[in-house]
Amino acid sequence: MTQTEIISVEGTVTAVQANFYHVQPNNGSADLLCTRRTRLKKIGQQVMVGDQVVVEEIDRQDKRGAIAAVLPRKTELDRPPVANANQLLLVFALAEPALDPWQLSRFLVKAESTGLSLLLALNKQDLLESHECHAWHKRLSEWGYDAVLLSIEQRIGLEKLQQKLAGKISIVAGPSGVGKSSLINCLIPEATLRVGQVSGKLQRGRHTTRHVELFELPCGGLLADSPGFNQPDWQILPQALGNYFPEIRQQLAQENCQFKDCLHLQEPNCAVSDDWERYEIYQKFLDEAIAYKENQQQQRDEETQQKVKMTAGGKQHEPKLATKKYRRTSRRERHQNLKDLYEKQSIDDLFLDE
Structure with missing residues (x-):
């Protein structure tokens, strides 16, 4: 029969497989195979490799425990997680x-x-x-x-x-x-x-x-x-691209461009020259960043033109109708329109009599 300890320890998550987490305690004791508390799952708290966690209900004999809390993260990456x-x-x-x-x-x-x-x-x-x-x-x-x-x-x-x-x-x-x-x-x-x-x-x-x-x-x-991949995902906006080239950062450290939204393509009073090896690469990447931004904007525009309708089969996307074009006029508005038309016709008849 195993004995479960009430004390808790802090440790680092070293691996995540299915619903189990390998935790390396900070006190140097043996690694633990842990599950996640149900309340963490209910509040949507994800446990990632590299997380500092608090482990409770530690079973030293079977080297098991339960992750009760995730401490604040200093950095976080999505890929790899x-x-x-x-x-x-x-x-x-x-x-x-x-x-x-x-x-x-x-x-x-x-x-x-x-x-x-x-x-x-x-x-x-x-x-x-x-x-x-x-x-x-x-x-x-x-x-x-x-x-x-x-x-x-x-x-x-x-x-x-x-x-x-x-x-x-x-x-x-x-x-x-x-x-x-x-x-x-x-x-x-x-x-x-x-x-x-x-x-x-x-x-x-x-x-x-x-x-x-x-x-x-x-x-x-x-x-x-991290899992191998041939090409990294491209999710970079045009204005941010220059920050990821040391050559550009070095030139901007000496002198600033005149315009804050400068893309460093030889705009007026741009502080970045074109006499460095990777300038052509920067231009190509900038084209991709601009295309990515335009694609994101197009997706947002399409989302605003659609509405989600819940059906028996699940969610269904339908185009939104122009509100002013398809809205049925109220009875009060129709009566007001008829009244205005009647008054206008009476005035026109008066001028004809004269």
């Missing part, structure tokens, strides 16, 4: 697949938009010559990023990366096939994540990660592996 993260570790490969500036920039912009500190790591440096690696490092430095060059295969650069990960909750992101799972397996051998091969036809990796999970680093801190 992680709370209280400090930085985002963006992993790319220098070769196999080849490093594409456009794809890398798209991921960098999305990473910048999270508001987290950004750490860029480039894997497979052993597949390039030393001068090629140096050229990429210098190129990215001009973009505004101090990239860490790695070779997971030859265990190069891992010590420098660990120093930047120590004591923080970091989220690993990047396209498939660049070595994210291999990196975590190298940093945390007990993680034993599945590793996928790069497909020869498309030079893309196969998705190997199915859910978000936090792993404890030997150097201190936690590392979250």
Whole structure:
């Protein structure tokens, strides 16, 4: 017969699977497999990986408990769903697949938009010559990023990366096939994540990660592996895009544009020049941001022109009728109109008599 303790402990949610939550207590005791209190579900309180929670009804023998409360979050991301993260570790490969500036920039912009500190790591440096690696490092430095060059295969650069990960909750992101799972397996051998091969036809990796999970680093801190995806979602507005390019931020730190809504496309008295490498990429991304904004506005307009009608089959959307055009006139208004018409006709008859 097991014995349930009345005391409660605080801990970090390290994994979420179905309706169960793995919690790592802050006091260093054994991990707990927990459920969520029914009242948390009733009030719509979601429990995310990285959450600081209060666990009650702790059964030390079976290592179980119940999450009674979720403490306030410092940060929160929707994709991947992680709370209280400090930085985002963006992993790319220098070769196999080849490093594409456009794809890398798209991921960098999305990473910048999270508001987290950004750490860029480039894997497979052993597949390039030393001068090629140096050229990429210098190129990215001009973009505004101090990239860490790695070779997971030859265990190069891992010590420098660990120093930047120590004591923080970091989220690993990047396209498939660049070595994210291999990196975590190298940093945390007990993680034993599945590793996928790069497909020869498309030079893309196969998705190997199915859910978000936090792993404890030997150097201190936690590392979250996020499900692989080929391209990040685009949900950035035109006015915000410039904030996610370090090149633009650096120029605006020295001088402001004349107009607050400047899109930095060589408008009058724009403080941002066009003599930097990624300016063409910025222009392309700006076109996408404008298209996204117009699409959002169109969807809002369509929603305002529709009404929701509840039927036996569920919700049904119907177009709204123009109120003034289809509204039936009241009896009082009809009588008033007839009275006005009668008075006008009487006045006209009077003038005809004269």
